[in-house]
Amino acid sequence: MNAPWQPPAGELPAFVSSQPTIGILIDRVRKVYPARKSSAEVVALDDISLTVPKGSILGVIGRSGAGKSTLIRLINGLDKPSSGRVIVNGVEITALSERDLRTARRSIGMVFQHFNLLSSRTAFGNVALPLEIAGTPKAEIEKRVLPLLDMVGLADKRDRYPAELSGGQKQRVGIARALATEPSVLLSDEATSALDPETTDQILELLKQINRDLHLTILFITHEMAVVKALADRVAVIEGGRIVEDGATFDVFATPRHEVTRRFVSSVTGSGAPDWLLEKLQPQQPPGGQAVLRITFKGSDANQPLLSRVSRDLGVNLNILSGQVEMIAGHPFGTLIVSLDAAPEVLRQVIAQLSAGNNLVEQLGYVA
Numbered sequence: 001m002n003a004p005w006q007p008p009a010g011e012l013p014a015f016v017s018s019q020p021t022i023g024i025l026i027d028r029v030r031k032v033y034p035a036r037k038s039s040a041e042v043v044a045l046d047d048i049s050l051t052v053p054k055g056s057i058l059g060v061i062g063r064s065g066a067g068k069s070t071l072i073r074l075i076n077g078l079d080k081p082s083s084g085r086v087i088v089n090g091v092e093i094t095a096l097s098e099r100d101l102r103t104a105r106r107s108i109g110m111v112f113q114h115f116n117l118l119s120s121r122t123a124f125g126n127v128a129l130p131l132e133i134a135g136t137p138k139a140e141i142e143k144r145v146l147p148l149l150d151m152v153g154l155a156d157k158r159d160r161y162p163a164e165l166s167g168g169q170k171q172r173v174g175i176a177r178a179l180a181t182e183p184s185v186l187l188s189d190e191a192t193s194a195l196d197p198e199t200t201d202q203i204l205e206l207l208k209q210i211n212r213d214l215h216l217t218i219l220f221i222t223h224e225m226a227v228v229k230a231l232a233d234r235v236a237v238i239e240g241g242r243i244v245e246d247g248a249t250f251d252v253f254a255t256p257r258h259e260v261t262r263r264f265v266s267s268v269t270g271s272g273a274p275d276w277l278l279e280k281l282q283p284q285q286p287p288g289g290q291a292v293l294r295i296t297f298k299g300s301d302a303n304q305p306l307l308s309r310v311s312r313d314l315g316v317n318l319n320i321l322s323g324q325v326e327m328i329a330g331h332p333f334g335t336l337i338v339s340l341d342a343a344p345e346v347l348r349q350v351i352a353q354l355s356a357g358n359n360l361v362e363q364l365g366y367v368a
Protein backbone atom coordinates (compact mmCIF):
# COMPACT_ATOMS: atom_id res chain seq x y z
CA MET A 1 0.00 0.00 0.00
CA ASN A 2 1.34 3.45 -0.86
CA ALA A 3 2.18 5.83 1.96
CA PRO A 4 -0.47 8.54 2.27
CA TRP A 5 0.32 11.95 0.94
CA GLN A 6 2.30 14.05 3.42
CA PRO A 7 2.68 17.81 3.34
CA PRO A 8 6.20 18.99 2.60
CA ALA A 9 8.25 20.24 5.55
CA GLY A 10 8.17 23.96 6.27
CA GLU A 11 5.23 26.25 5.61
CA LEU A 12 2.04 24.51 4.59
CA PRO A 13 1.43 25.55 0.97
CA ALA A 14 -1.92 27.06 0.05
CA PHE A 15 -2.82 24.17 -2.29
CA VAL A 16 -3.11 21.80 0.65
CA SER A 17 -6.49 23.27 1.55
CA SER A 18 -7.82 22.11 -1.79
CA GLN A 19 -6.14 18.67 -1.91
CA PRO A 20 -9.18 16.67 -3.03
CA THR A 21 -7.91 13.31 -1.79
CA ILE A 22 -7.36 14.24 1.85
CA GLY A 23 -10.15 13.84 4.39
CA ILE A 24 -8.26 14.95 7.49
CA LEU A 25 -4.86 16.60 7.68
CA ILE A 26 -3.22 17.18 11.03
CA ASP A 27 -0.16 19.29 10.50
CA ARG A 28 2.47 19.68 13.19
CA VAL A 29 -0.06 20.07 15.95
CA ARG A 30 1.01 20.83 19.48
CA LYS A 31 -1.27 21.22 22.49
CA VAL A 32 0.01 22.48 25.81
CA TYR A 33 -2.28 22.82 28.83
CA PRO A 34 -0.85 25.65 30.93
CA ALA A 35 0.41 25.15 34.49
CA ARG A 36 -2.01 25.64 37.37
CA LYS A 37 -1.14 26.48 40.96
CA SER A 38 -0.78 22.86 41.99
CA SER A 39 0.17 21.24 38.66
CA ALA A 40 2.87 21.75 36.02
CA GLU A 41 2.03 22.42 32.38
CA VAL A 42 1.08 19.36 30.31
CA VAL A 43 2.27 18.81 26.73
CA ALA A 44 -0.71 16.70 25.65
CA LEU A 45 0.23 16.62 21.94
CA ASP A 46 3.74 17.21 20.75
CA ASP A 47 4.24 17.87 17.03
CA ILE A 48 1.61 15.49 15.67
CA SER A 49 1.25 15.10 11.88
CA LEU A 50 -1.24 12.70 10.31
CA THR A 51 -3.01 12.35 6.99
CA VAL A 52 -6.26 10.46 6.55
CA PRO A 53 -7.06 9.92 2.84
CA LYS A 54 -10.71 10.50 1.92
CA GLY A 55 -12.83 7.40 2.37
CA SER A 56 -10.25 5.59 4.49
CA ILE A 57 -10.31 4.51 8.15
CA LEU A 58 -7.52 5.54 10.52
CA GLY A 59 -7.30 4.04 14.01
CA VAL A 60 -5.40 6.01 16.63
CA ILE A 61 -4.43 3.75 19.50
CA GLY A 62 -2.81 4.72 22.77
CA ARG A 63 -2.80 4.07 26.46
CA SER A 64 -4.68 6.19 28.96
CA GLY A 65 -3.36 9.75 28.99
CA ALA A 66 -1.55 9.37 25.64
CA GLY A 67 -3.46 12.31 24.11
CA LYS A 68 -6.24 10.62 22.09
CA SER A 69 -9.20 12.66 23.37
CA THR A 70 -7.22 15.86 23.03
CA LEU A 71 -6.59 14.98 19.38
CA ILE A 72 -10.31 14.39 18.71
CA ARG A 73 -11.25 17.68 20.39
CA LEU A 74 -8.83 19.54 18.12
CA ILE A 75 -10.24 17.90 14.98
CA ASN A 76 -13.85 18.80 15.75
CA GLY A 77 -12.83 22.28 16.86
CA LEU A 78 -13.96 21.91 20.49
CA ASP A 79 -10.47 23.03 21.48
CA LYS A 80 -7.66 24.94 19.74
CA PRO A 81 -4.08 23.71 19.34
CA SER A 82 -1.22 25.76 20.78
CA SER A 83 0.33 25.56 17.30
CA GLY A 84 -0.21 23.71 14.02
CA ARG A 85 -3.26 23.24 11.85
CA VAL A 86 -6.13 20.85 11.38
CA ILE A 87 -7.76 20.69 7.95
CA VAL A 88 -10.95 18.69 7.38
CA ASN A 89 -12.04 18.25 3.77
CA GLY A 90 -10.18 21.37 2.73
CA VAL A 91 -11.49 23.54 5.57
CA GLU A 92 -8.91 24.78 8.05
CA ILE A 93 -10.79 24.07 11.26
CA THR A 94 -8.14 25.75 13.38
CA ALA A 95 -8.62 29.09 11.59
CA LEU A 96 -12.42 29.34 11.89
CA SER A 97 -14.45 31.72 14.04
CA GLU A 98 -16.92 30.17 16.54
CA ARG A 99 -19.78 30.91 14.14
CA ASP A 100 -18.12 29.28 11.14
CA LEU A 101 -17.08 26.37 13.34
CA ARG A 102 -20.70 25.62 14.16
CA THR A 103 -21.41 25.28 10.45
CA ALA A 104 -18.23 23.29 9.75
CA ARG A 105 -19.10 20.81 12.52
CA ARG A 106 -22.10 19.66 10.49
CA SER A 107 -19.63 17.98 8.15
CA ILE A 108 -17.99 16.17 11.09
CA GLY A 109 -20.04 13.42 12.76
CA MET A 110 -19.15 12.34 16.31
CA VAL A 111 -19.78 8.97 17.96
CA PHE A 112 -19.19 8.72 21.71
CA GLN A 113 -18.28 5.95 24.13
CA HIS A 114 -21.32 6.58 26.33
CA PHE A 115 -23.65 7.38 23.39
CA ASN A 116 -24.61 10.85 24.78
CA LEU A 117 -28.30 10.44 23.87
CA LEU A 118 -31.01 12.67 25.32
CA SER A 119 -33.08 10.47 27.61
CA SER A 120 -36.20 12.58 27.05
CA ARG A 121 -36.17 11.99 23.28
CA THR A 122 -37.03 8.87 21.32
CA ALA A 123 -34.59 7.25 18.90
CA PHE A 124 -36.21 9.36 16.15
CA GLY A 125 -35.96 12.51 18.27
CA ASN A 126 -32.30 11.94 19.02
CA VAL A 127 -31.38 11.42 15.37
CA ALA A 128 -33.49 14.45 14.38
CA LEU A 129 -31.82 16.77 16.91
CA PRO A 130 -28.82 17.94 14.84
CA LEU A 131 -31.18 18.64 11.91
CA GLU A 132 -33.53 20.68 14.12
CA ILE A 133 -30.53 22.67 15.37
CA ALA A 134 -29.45 23.26 11.77
CA GLY A 135 -32.96 24.60 10.98
CA THR A 136 -33.94 21.80 8.60
CA PRO A 137 -37.69 21.86 7.72
CA LYS A 138 -39.80 19.23 9.51
CA ALA A 139 -40.80 17.30 6.36
CA GLU A 140 -37.16 17.10 5.31
CA ILE A 141 -36.16 15.85 8.79
CA GLU A 142 -38.60 12.94 8.53
CA LYS A 143 -37.23 12.09 5.07
CA ARG A 144 -33.67 11.97 6.38
CA VAL A 145 -34.14 10.32 9.76
CA LEU A 146 -36.19 7.28 8.70
CA PRO A 147 -33.65 5.95 6.16
CA LEU A 148 -30.91 6.47 8.75
CA LEU A 149 -32.78 4.45 11.39
CA ASP A 150 -33.31 1.83 8.71
CA MET A 151 -29.61 1.82 7.82
CA VAL A 152 -28.57 1.14 11.42
CA GLY A 153 -31.23 -1.58 11.77
CA LEU A 154 -33.58 0.31 14.09
CA ALA A 155 -36.55 1.14 11.87
CA ASP A 156 -38.85 -0.63 14.35
CA LYS A 157 -37.44 1.25 17.37
CA ARG A 158 -38.09 4.81 16.20
CA ASP A 159 -40.43 5.58 19.10
CA ARG A 160 -38.35 3.92 21.82
CA TYR A 161 -36.57 6.00 24.46
CA PRO A 162 -32.88 5.34 25.29
CA ALA A 163 -33.86 3.61 28.55
CA GLU A 164 -35.75 1.06 26.44
CA LEU A 165 -32.76 0.24 24.22
CA SER A 166 -29.75 -2.06 24.70
CA GLY A 167 -26.21 -0.64 24.66
CA GLY A 168 -25.68 -1.72 21.06
CA GLN A 169 -29.02 -0.20 20.01
CA LYS A 170 -28.15 3.07 21.77
CA GLN A 171 -24.86 3.18 19.88
CA ARG A 172 -26.75 2.57 16.63
CA VAL A 173 -28.89 5.61 17.44
CA GLY A 174 -25.66 7.51 18.19
CA ILE A 175 -24.25 6.52 14.79
CA ALA A 176 -27.47 7.47 12.96
CA ARG A 177 -27.44 10.85 14.75
CA ALA A 178 -23.79 11.38 13.73
CA LEU A 179 -24.80 10.80 10.09
CA ALA A 180 -27.90 13.04 10.16
CA THR A 181 -26.19 16.15 8.81
CA GLU A 182 -24.56 14.08 6.03
CA PRO A 183 -21.00 14.56 7.25
CA SER A 184 -17.99 13.66 5.16
CA VAL A 185 -15.93 12.73 8.21
CA LEU A 186 -16.84 10.57 11.19
CA LEU A 187 -14.90 10.77 14.46
CA SER A 188 -15.34 7.94 16.91
CA ASP A 189 -14.27 8.26 20.53
CA GLU A 190 -14.00 4.71 21.96
CA ALA A 191 -17.37 3.87 20.35
CA THR A 192 -17.30 0.22 21.44
CA SER A 193 -15.56 0.44 24.83
CA ALA A 194 -18.81 0.19 26.77
CA LEU A 195 -20.13 -2.77 24.75
CA ASP A 196 -19.77 -6.54 25.10
CA PRO A 197 -17.60 -8.39 22.53
CA GLU A 198 -20.48 -9.59 20.32
CA THR A 199 -22.14 -6.17 20.21
CA THR A 200 -18.72 -4.62 19.57
CA ASP A 201 -18.30 -6.81 16.47
CA GLN A 202 -21.74 -5.76 15.18
CA ILE A 203 -21.03 -2.05 15.69
CA LEU A 204 -17.61 -2.35 14.00
CA GLU A 205 -19.27 -4.14 11.09
CA LEU A 206 -21.82 -1.31 10.85
CA LEU A 207 -19.05 1.31 10.81
CA LYS A 208 -17.26 -0.60 8.04
CA GLN A 209 -20.47 -0.81 6.02
CA ILE A 210 -21.04 2.95 6.45
CA ASN A 211 -17.46 3.64 5.35
CA ARG A 212 -18.00 1.52 2.22
CA ASP A 213 -21.50 2.70 1.32
CA LEU A 214 -21.12 6.40 2.08
CA HIS A 215 -17.38 6.67 1.28
CA LEU A 216 -17.02 8.35 4.65
CA THR A 217 -13.59 9.17 6.11
CA ILE A 218 -13.36 7.71 9.62
CA LEU A 219 -10.88 8.52 12.37
CA PHE A 220 -11.37 6.56 15.57
CA ILE A 221 -9.54 6.48 18.85
CA THR A 222 -9.25 3.38 20.97
CA HIS A 223 -7.09 1.63 23.53
CA GLU A 224 -7.93 -1.79 22.07
CA MET A 225 -5.85 -3.33 19.29
CA ALA A 226 -8.68 -5.75 18.50
CA VAL A 227 -10.75 -2.75 17.34
CA VAL A 228 -7.88 -1.53 15.16
CA LYS A 229 -7.51 -5.02 13.70
CA ALA A 230 -11.20 -5.24 12.83
CA LEU A 231 -11.72 -1.74 11.46
CA ALA A 232 -8.65 0.28 10.46
CA ASP A 233 -6.95 0.61 7.07
CA ARG A 234 -4.11 2.43 8.77
CA VAL A 235 -3.07 2.81 12.37
CA ALA A 236 -1.19 5.46 14.32
CA VAL A 237 0.19 4.63 17.76
CA ILE A 238 0.25 7.55 20.16
CA GLU A 239 2.33 7.61 23.33
CA GLY A 240 3.14 10.59 25.53
CA GLY A 241 1.56 12.99 23.02
CA ARG A 242 3.67 11.76 20.09
CA ILE A 243 2.97 9.43 17.19
CA VAL A 244 5.55 6.73 17.81
CA GLU A 245 4.56 4.54 14.86
CA ASP A 246 2.11 4.61 11.98
CA GLY A 247 1.44 2.64 8.83
CA ALA A 248 -0.89 0.23 7.06
CA THR A 249 -2.64 -1.93 9.65
CA PHE A 250 -1.17 -5.21 8.38
CA ASP A 251 2.38 -3.82 8.31
CA VAL A 252 2.14 -2.48 11.86
CA PHE A 253 0.78 -5.84 13.08
CA ALA A 254 3.37 -7.81 11.12
CA THR A 255 6.39 -5.69 12.04
CA PRO A 256 5.70 -3.55 15.10
CA ARG A 257 8.75 -1.39 15.72
CA HIS A 258 8.00 0.50 18.94
CA GLU A 259 7.80 -1.26 22.31
CA VAL A 260 4.30 0.17 22.97
CA THR A 261 3.10 -1.13 19.60
CA ARG A 262 4.58 -4.56 20.28
CA ARG A 263 2.65 -4.75 23.53
CA PHE A 264 -0.61 -3.73 21.84
CA VAL A 265 -0.04 -6.20 19.00
CA SER A 266 0.82 -9.13 21.24
CA SER A 267 -2.40 -8.51 23.19
CA VAL A 268 -4.40 -9.68 20.17
CA THR A 269 -2.24 -11.79 17.89
CA GLY A 270 -0.84 -14.22 20.41
CA SER A 271 2.65 -13.19 19.28
CA GLY A 272 3.61 -12.73 22.92
CA ALA A 273 4.91 -15.86 24.62
CA PRO A 274 2.48 -17.42 27.13
CA ASP A 275 3.19 -16.76 30.82
CA TRP A 276 4.17 -20.36 31.59
CA LEU A 277 6.84 -20.16 28.88
CA LEU A 278 8.14 -16.74 29.94
CA GLU A 279 8.68 -18.13 33.45
CA LYS A 280 10.76 -21.01 32.06
CA LEU A 281 12.82 -19.04 29.48
CA GLN A 282 16.55 -18.77 30.16
CA PRO A 283 19.10 -16.64 28.29
CA GLN A 284 21.79 -19.38 28.28
CA GLN A 285 21.36 -23.00 27.19
CA PRO A 286 21.05 -25.28 30.25
CA PRO A 287 22.36 -28.89 29.96
CA GLY A 288 19.99 -30.76 27.65
CA GLY A 289 18.04 -27.52 27.02
CA GLN A 290 16.15 -26.62 23.84
CA ALA A 291 16.28 -23.39 21.84
CA VAL A 292 12.98 -21.45 21.66
CA LEU A 293 12.12 -19.64 18.42
CA ARG A 294 9.24 -17.34 17.54
CA ILE A 295 8.28 -17.40 13.86
CA THR A 296 6.03 -14.68 12.49
CA PHE A 297 4.48 -15.67 9.16
CA LYS A 298 3.28 -12.79 7.02
CA GLY A 299 1.00 -12.86 4.01
CA SER A 300 0.71 -15.97 1.86
CA ASP A 301 3.63 -17.74 3.63
CA ALA A 302 1.34 -18.19 6.63
CA ASN A 303 -0.19 -21.15 4.85
CA GLN A 304 2.96 -22.91 3.74
CA PRO A 305 4.01 -26.21 5.33
CA LEU A 306 7.36 -24.69 6.21
CA LEU A 307 7.88 -26.47 9.51
CA SER A 308 7.64 -29.98 8.12
CA ARG A 309 10.01 -29.05 5.29
CA VAL A 310 12.65 -27.67 7.68
CA SER A 311 12.17 -30.62 9.99
CA ARG A 312 12.68 -33.06 7.10
CA ASP A 313 15.58 -31.23 5.42
CA LEU A 314 17.61 -30.65 8.59
CA GLY A 315 16.57 -33.69 10.61
CA VAL A 316 15.27 -31.77 13.64
CA ASN A 317 12.12 -32.12 15.72
CA LEU A 318 10.23 -28.87 16.15
CA ASN A 319 7.87 -28.87 19.14
CA ILE A 320 5.05 -26.35 18.85
CA LEU A 321 4.63 -24.50 22.16
CA SER A 322 2.00 -21.92 21.12
CA GLY A 323 0.63 -20.22 18.04
CA GLN A 324 -2.26 -19.00 15.97
CA VAL A 325 -3.17 -17.90 12.47
CA GLU A 326 -5.67 -15.14 11.78
CA MET A 327 -6.67 -12.57 9.16
CA ILE A 328 -5.51 -8.99 9.52
CA ALA A 329 -6.63 -6.40 6.99
CA GLY A 330 -7.46 -9.28 4.63
CA HIS A 331 -4.07 -11.03 4.88
CA PRO A 332 -3.24 -14.23 6.78
CA PHE A 333 -0.94 -13.58 9.71
CA GLY A 334 0.44 -16.30 11.94
CA THR A 335 2.72 -16.65 14.92
CA LEU A 336 4.28 -19.87 16.15
CA ILE A 337 6.57 -20.46 19.10
CA VAL A 338 8.58 -23.68 18.78
CA SER A 339 11.39 -25.38 20.67
CA LEU A 340 14.08 -27.67 19.26
CA ASP A 341 17.15 -29.54 20.31
CA ALA A 342 19.88 -28.70 17.79
CA ALA A 343 23.62 -28.07 17.69
CA PRO A 344 24.51 -24.35 17.15
CA GLU A 345 25.35 -24.84 13.45
CA VAL A 346 22.09 -26.71 12.75
CA LEU A 347 20.17 -24.07 14.73
CA ARG A 348 21.64 -21.38 12.46
CA GLN A 349 20.50 -23.34 9.40
CA VAL A 350 17.01 -23.84 10.86
CA ILE A 351 16.70 -20.10 11.50
CA ALA A 352 17.96 -19.31 7.97
CA GLN A 353 15.44 -21.70 6.36
CA LEU A 354 12.53 -20.54 8.49
CA SER A 355 13.40 -16.92 7.66
CA ALA A 356 12.88 -17.59 3.94
CA GLY A 357 10.30 -15.43 2.24
CA ASN A 358 8.72 -12.81 4.40
CA ASN A 359 8.98 -14.57 7.77
CA LEU A 360 10.53 -13.12 10.88
CA VAL A 361 12.37 -15.54 13.19
CA GLU A 362 13.55 -14.53 16.65
CA GLN A 363 15.29 -16.66 19.24
CA LEU A 364 13.57 -16.01 22.56
CA GLY A 365 16.03 -18.08 24.64
CA TYR A 366 16.15 -21.65 25.96
CA VAL A 367 14.04 -23.98 28.04
CA ALA A 368 15.31 -26.88 30.11
Ligand SMILES: Nc1ncnc2c1ncn2[C@@H]1O[C@H](COP(=O)(O)OP(=O)(O)OP(=O)(O)O)[C@@H](O)[C@H]1O
Pocket (backbone or CB within 6 Å): 033, 042, 043, 044, 062, 063, 064, 065, 066, 067, 068, 069, 070, 071, 223
Ligand atom coordinates in the same frame (compact mmCIF):
# COMPACT_ATOMS: atom_id res chain seq x y z
N1 LIG B 1 -8.17 20.31 30.21
C1 LIG B 1 -7.00 19.80 30.57
N2 LIG B 1 -6.16 20.48 31.38
C2 LIG B 1 -4.96 19.98 31.73
N3 LIG B 1 -4.48 18.79 31.32
C3 LIG B 1 -5.25 18.05 30.51
C4 LIG B 1 -6.56 18.50 30.10
N4 LIG B 1 -7.12 17.55 29.30
C5 LIG B 1 -6.21 16.55 29.22
N5 LIG B 1 -5.10 16.84 29.94
C6 LIG B 1 -3.87 16.01 30.06
O1 LIG B 1 -3.38 15.78 28.74
C7 LIG B 1 -2.88 14.44 28.63
C8 LIG B 1 -3.64 13.73 27.50
O2 LIG B 1 -4.99 13.56 27.92
P1 LIG B 1 -6.10 12.88 26.97
O3 LIG B 1 -7.41 12.98 27.69
O4 LIG B 1 -6.02 13.47 25.62
O5 LIG B 1 -5.58 11.37 26.95
P2 LIG B 1 -6.33 10.06 26.40
O6 LIG B 1 -5.32 9.33 25.59
O7 LIG B 1 -7.59 10.43 25.75
O8 LIG B 1 -6.61 9.25 27.75
P3 LIG B 1 -7.88 8.29 28.12
O9 LIG B 1 -7.75 7.07 27.24
O10 LIG B 1 -7.64 7.99 29.57
O11 LIG B 1 -9.12 9.08 27.88
C9 LIG B 1 -3.06 13.81 30.00
O12 LIG B 1 -1.84 13.94 30.69
C10 LIG B 1 -4.14 14.64 30.65
O13 LIG B 1 -3.99 14.65 32.06
